[in-house]
Amino acid sequence: MDEKNREILKVLESDSRIGHADLGTMLNLSQNEIKKRISAMEKAGVIRKYTAIIDWKKTGEDAVTAVVEVKVSPESEFGYDRIADRIARFPEVKSLRLVTGSYDLQLLVTGKTMQEVSEFVSGQIASLESIRGTVTHIVMKTYKEFGCELQRSEGVERLPYSF
Amino acid sequence: MSYREVKGSSASPIVSERGALNPQKSYVSERAAMIPPSGIRKFFDLLLTMNDVISLGVGEPDFNTPWKVSVAGIDSIERGATAYTSNKGLEDLRDLVSLYLISRYGTSYDPQNEIIITGGVSEGLDLAVRTVVDPGDEVLVADPCYVSYSPCVMLAGGVPVPLPCPAEDEFRVTPDALMERITKKTKLVMLNYPNNPTGGVMKREDLEAISDIIVDHDLLLLSDEIYSELTYEGSHVSPASLDSLWERTITLNGFSKAYSMTGWRVGYFCAPPEITSAALKIHQYVMLCAPTMSQYAAIEALKHGEDAKNRMVAEFKMRRNLFVAGLNRIGLPCHLPKGAFYAFPSIESTGLSDVEFAERLLVEKQVAVAPGSAFGPSGIGHIRCAYAVSRDDLGEAVKRIGEFIESL
Incomplete structure (x- = not known):
């Protein structure tokens, strides 16, 4: 898998609320690029759901x-x-x-x-x-x-x- | 009951009139008395009384020691491996340190006579300075720098001379700045890259540019590389990996930052045999050996700590990008720090001194940063922000700092 996608997934796995703008700044990608990559991974079923861990x-x-x-x-x-x-x-x-x-x-x-x-x-x-x-x-x-x-x-x- | 209460109670006076010290004189040695008190003690005390503070003033990772590493320390206690080790430190640990240094940075040190395991880099620094500095020797200290450098030199009887590494030089030592401050008395140059407090690094060409000067003037080099693993662009270059510098360099490193082991107090001192054996004489009498359980934990860190370290470094890099972009957005110009976990923005545009800025920011917005002047004259007009806090806290801190600047 593409290294940047792997980094995106690692961050989302630890904090799914993070905004595309912040994620882009953190990973040196434009906001648009982040959006494109995430939506492709959503379509491909790699990202299945955004959720919360509740006690x-x-x-x-x-x-x-x-x-x-x-x-x-x-x-x-x-x-x-x-x-x-x-x-x-x-x-x-x-x-x-x-x-x-x-x-x-x-x-x-x-x-x-x-x-x-x-x-x-x-x-x-x-x-x-x-x-x-x-x-x-x-x-x-x-x-x-x-x-x-x-x-x-x-x-x-x-x-x-x-x- | 505290000592103070006992001392003050009339029932059992500890200090009799007869034994009282002469109030007219000081019993503290001149050497200890000449160390200036920490300039921001008051600031620190104020911080301790406040709630809801986001502290960007913490110089250590916000990660727990990797659990495997902690378990190795616990195991050593459980099986009773709690006695002294050899002065130099456990042989297995020295072997691993030697292997790590050659494979990671290309610096070659013989585990038998060129490596001492120390009680953190703090002890290593004191050892190094006391091993090579005579009274009256001048020591060039890259400025700004970690707060203990100058006091260590003074305690050894040396004269610390700030070697300015300003923001316009990206906080590096330049040949010109070095040349300007060398005198006949100069003995040693102290570097710390990646740098606390600036996050600056020295690339290979930067080191090559100063190596001739060091050789030509017959100087020694002390390189504190405690942040070496926290290098975000390219890879860390250790001065001792340059052939011309190896013989003149004392390399200090440790486990505190790379493996979140600050409280374990374990690091290492590496130098050519003559200097190492002299340093070992000091180490054996003042420290004896580094904490044994910490040495066992350090072995585990070098053997199996790679993944945890990589995860932490990746996280710091992302936080750095986020935080520095935030600072620049709110109008605090900041170089992209290439290492460590500090940003060192200029606050001169606000018209406040760095101490005023830090105090007012703390009181008005509950964000703690360290005034740059605490790290030496070249730090004036800057603040040190450690991004060793969660991303949520970093975002909130940027917001509050922005509001504070707006309010000025």
Whole structure:
């Protein structure tokens, strides 16, 4: 990949709010050039979405997240793709991956209560044909999300002044 | 209970009348007394009392030490590797430093007798000056410079002579400026490139231009290269990589800036064997060895710190572009600093002195910068802004400085 595009992506990954003008100044490109490159990467599906990392615990809102391990019998024609596609369509499923190891699919599922999550897993996921079993792990505490440490305030302890 | 409280309480007086010092005389040595107090102490104290200040006055990276490096330090403590090391420092570390210097800058130093691991470049500076400066020797100090240069020379009995490196020379040492200040007593030239406080660098041709003068006048060179990894245009050129200068150069570098290890206090001193063995005599009696756990952490930094360092340098370069463009936009002319993490704009157009500018900016807009005159006479009329803060804070600082200038 083009080096400048890689730099643009690195910056956006750390701060998607940054304006095209600032980004251009930082990377020695014109504002127009930045705009062109970003829109090309959006069209190509390289940049999928601009979002925020939120610590919902801090909002006081009730929310339960679970990591769900799913064992699947792959279909002869489609492998894991068709079943994964079905699971991915549920809005409760925040992320979905095919992984190596003792199970096949790893889901991150959210709901308002533990009951809601478990009903979703048993009712909508475990009951699907070709699912051989599920194990649900309720998340107790999130320490790090998308590179962001949630339990630690960012920054370094420094003197306000030094030479 | 503090010492002061104990001392002041009538129940248990620590200092008796009989033991009291004679108020008519000073017990502080002349050598210590001649070091002028920091000119901006008051400014610093004021800053500590204020809230919501964006400080561009911090001379260290705003990144944590790479975690792998910290873990290596923790590991050394856990396994009990906390005793003294050899005076010179751990052999593995000296080997790695030697390898790093030859591969990165083309400077060749033998880990056995040409490298000493020091308690940061600060110690290295003191070692270097005390090793080669006799009372009365004149030392040319590239000006503006880091605040400890002149005091170090004075403590060694030498005479610091500012060597002006003004903005119009892009803060470099020029042959003319050097020639003008050399006398029969000149012994040493002290350089710091990439430069604190200006961000200036010396390219190969700049060093070649002064090397003949240094050789012809039989001078020594002290090169503090602590910001060498923070070079944004082209690559850093180490004076000792010039054949004509190697024998005359003491190279100082360390881990503080490249690997965000300021508090670990670990750096290195490199010079030809005769100078190194003399420096080692001072080092062994005043320091003994650099902190052992810091030396183990430094080994890890050289082995596996490359990615973290590159990420940090890339971030500093982007911030520099953003910040310097911002300064020029609001009417503070500023050279594009090619290294370190400082911008050094002129504030002369505002009609304020650099100290007034810094004080009023702090009080009125809660932005802290360092007045340029704190770094020597050539710094007058400038302010040092460290862009070692987040991009959001930099943007806000530019906005506030702009408002401040508008209000004048």
